[in-house]
Amino acid sequence: MKLITNGIKGTADVLPAESHKWQFVEDIMRGQAQSYGFKEIRTPVFEHTELFSRSVGDTTDVVQKEMYTFTTKGGESVTLRPEGTAGAARAMLEHGIYNDGYPIKTYYLTSCYRYENPQKGRQREFHQFGMEVYGAPSYFADAEVICAANSIFERLGVKNLRLELNSIGCKGCRPNYHKALKDYFASHEEELCDTCRSRLDRNPMRILDCKSPICSEIAKGAPVVTDYLCDDCRTHFEGVKSCLTAVGIDFKVNPTIVRGLDYYTRTVFEFVSDDIGAQGTVCGGGRYDGLIEELGGQHTPSLGFGMGIERLLLLLDAQGVVLEEPPVCDIYIAGISDAARIKAFELTEGIRNSSLIAECDIVGRKLKPQMKYADKIEAKFSMVLGDDDLAANKARIKNMTTGTSKEVPLDDKFYDAFYNIYINGENDIYLSKIGLDEE
Ligand code: ATP
Ligand code: MG
Numbered sequence: 001m002k003l004i005t006n007g008i009k010g011t012a013d014v015l016p017a018e019s020h021k022w023q024f025v026e027d028i029m030r031g032q033a034q035s036y037g038f039k040e041i042r043t044p045v046f047e048h049t050e051l052f053s054r055s056v057g058d059t060t061d062v063v064q065k066e067m068y069t070f071t072t073k074g075g076e077s078v079t080l081r082p083e084g085t086a087g088a089a090r091a092m093l094e095h096g097i098y099n100d101g102y103p104i105k106t107y108y109l110t111s112c113y114r115y116e117n118p119q120k121g122r123q124r125e126f127h128q129f130g131m132e133v134y135g136a137p138s139y140f141a142d143a144e145v146i147c148a149a150n151s152i153f154e155r156l157g158v159k160n161l162r163l164e165l166n167s168i169g170c171k172g173c174r175p176n177y178h179k180a181l182k183d184y185f186a187s188h189e190e191e192l193c194d195t196c197r198s199r200l201d202r203n204p205m206r207i208l209d210c211k212s213p214i215c216s217e218i219a220k221g222a223p224v225v226t227d228y229l230c231d232d233c234r235t236h237f238e239g240v241k242s243c244l245t246a247v248g249i250d251f252k253v254n255p256t257i258v259r260g261l262d263y264y265t266r267t268v269f270e271f272v273s274d275d276i277g278a279q280g281t282v283c284g285g286g287r288y289d290g291l292i293e294e295l296g297g298q299h300t301p302s303l304g305f306g307m308g309i310e311r312l313l314l315l316l317d318a319q320g321v322v323l324e325e326p327p328v329c330d331i332y333i334a335g336i337s338d339a340a341r342i343k344a345f346e347l348t349e350g351i352r353n354s355s356l357i358a359e360c361d362i363v364g365r366k367l368k369p370q371m372k373y374a375d376k377i378e379a380k381f382s383m384v385l386g387d388d389d390l391a392a393n394k395a396r397i398k399n400m401t402t403g404t405s406k407e408v409p410l411d412d413k414f415y416d417a418f419y420n421i422y423i424n425g426e427n428d429i430y431l432s433k434i435g436l437d438e439e
Contacts, residue, residue: 010124020326033107043087049077057262059203066114080113102135121279132304139239164254167237173230263288283307332374340385
């Protein structure tokens, strides 16, 4: 039969056979966030469109081309979040979290939506892990979030990631840089793409980020931002670099990094890999001192990063990093007769109470296919129950690796008996491997 419909272009399903990889990566992210004192925030998948056009910036690709925006039945314009920062900042302001004192440190693990051309490492629905700090003007905060991102890569065993760092100045010094850029690009106005020509007046820094070959060629000769930094921005940037050097994190200053969102000030950074093709930026972030004011709050120096989980998984795969396998079934209990199946069901449920993994038949299979299934799920132990076993009130638990078996009672003592066999199991497997097992 023909499928009713397929998944939407640019989306991907995480199937049961690979979801453990996601969980493993997410657990490390949560663990590291906790180590740095960050707490999770969860915000809705959609927000008022204005939130993103105001914060992300209406001269950016994200707002100009990539947002999933629609009008609700009530006539409101809403947008699926293209990134995590705006929603987190909105929630922070709306609930007055800043009254609890600074800094506020929060993280999110969330889906994002951008109407982009799907390709390797670029989807329309993708996932980000992000960390956000509000109310932290010191360069130690910049260094802290960079260290936190780096610690996740280290924990995962990712290699060959380049940390690229830049400072794009502040409200004070950026106008000078904008002017220099405008003058430079104006002399190439005829050659620029239509989008960049429209950016020339309002946001010339965006031209540096344009993916068109002609614009990026022109951008190569553009004035360099670090030559235009004011003393405060320069000191801040030097501070970030000193902290990173102190903890032994390598970085490269790359004055062409401007990031794709308008809210950035001062520090911007990317972790880039050459192992996953053109979409090599696995993590991008920086400081956004003006964002909270832009959203109607008081001046709140803030910063953070977003890490693409799909790209990170591609990278782990490309580098052959072996992730922890999910735990397998500890015991499969097969039943032959109706009465034995009920007993199997009861004992299976009891074992789960002690946090071990147990399964029994829920398909209605005969004994042989039940045991085939036990093999397929790689159950460590198995037990078969028939009417004889019920009458004798005992049965045998088999170690599926060594083939040895031990008798257990089927009454209340069953659980302790199984637990004993279970904890000795590893030992039995070892003995069988060196040929010293008892049977
Ligand atoms: P790019 O230049 O690759 O489009 P970006 O500058 O738009 O990235 P950010 O908005 O900074 O990216 O998002 C942070 C991270 O989220 C990126 O570094 C990347 O890992 C991931 N990311 C962004 N867009 C996508 C996408 N369409 N599909 C998968 N991951 C993405
Ligand atoms: Mg992008």
